[in-house]
Amino acid sequence: MEATRTQQTVSPQIKISDSEWEVMRVLWTLGSADAQEITSLLGERMDWKLATVKTLLGRLVKKAAVTTETAGKKFRYFPAVSEEETIQSATENLFSHVCAKKMGATIADLIAESTLTQADLELIKEALAAKVPVAKIACNCIPGQCECSEHQKTTK
Structure with missing residues (x-):
């Protein structure tokens, strides 16, 4: 058949x-x-x-x-x-739920919690060396969702 x-x-x-x-x-x-x-x-x-x-x-x-x-x-x-595609999709999904201002801290936490080889660390170092920093990151949360100063209510 x-x-x-x-x-x-x-x-x-x-x-x-x-x-x-x-x-x-x-x-x-x-x-x-x-x-x-x-x-x-x-x-x-x-x-x-x-x-x-x-x-x-x-x-x-x-x-x-x-x-x-x-x-x-x-x-x-x-x-x-x-x-690889599925990991990329899951990563994008995870980061879509994280405040843009907390992205660096989240990535640092992932690295700290992971068991990594020397080759992994070299790969991360290369990625960091190639990354161009931005001056400021705008918060992408809805008001009340995070504690950043952009969403803090000011009372006078």
């Missing part, structure tokens, strides 16, 4: 849940897998059953993060987005 593969249009901003991330990590590592393979890899650590993995795969297909290939009754799943 000939295999058929379904493809969907990939969304530029794919938001996936923590559980979906775990499934995607398996697919990015293996290149493709069926639900049973994913369950055997994640089942014990995540305490997931086959039905849970199939539900997560269905959501990922709907989000166009995963494509499927069928051969008879068996489905094989393939990542439709790269790990």
Whole structure:
């Protein structure tokens, strides 16, 4: 029987849940897998059953993060987005929720909390050396959302 593969249009901003991330990590590592393979890899650590993995795969297909290939009754799943694209999307999503004036502190916290190799530190140093600073950053929060002086009410 000939295999058929379904493809969907990939969304530029794919938001996936923590559980979906775990499934995607398996697919990015293996290149493709069926639900049973994913369950055997994640089942014990995540305490997931086959039905849970199939539900997560269905959501990922709907989000166009995963494509499927069928051969008879068996489905094989393939990542439709790269790990790099998904990390970029998640990073953009995270930073869209952070006050622009707190971006530097947030990045510093991420670095402080991360386990990094010397190569990672060199990469960060290179990125910082290439970065051109701006004189001032305008707050992008709604009034009352942050404590910056731009949003402080003045009473006379």
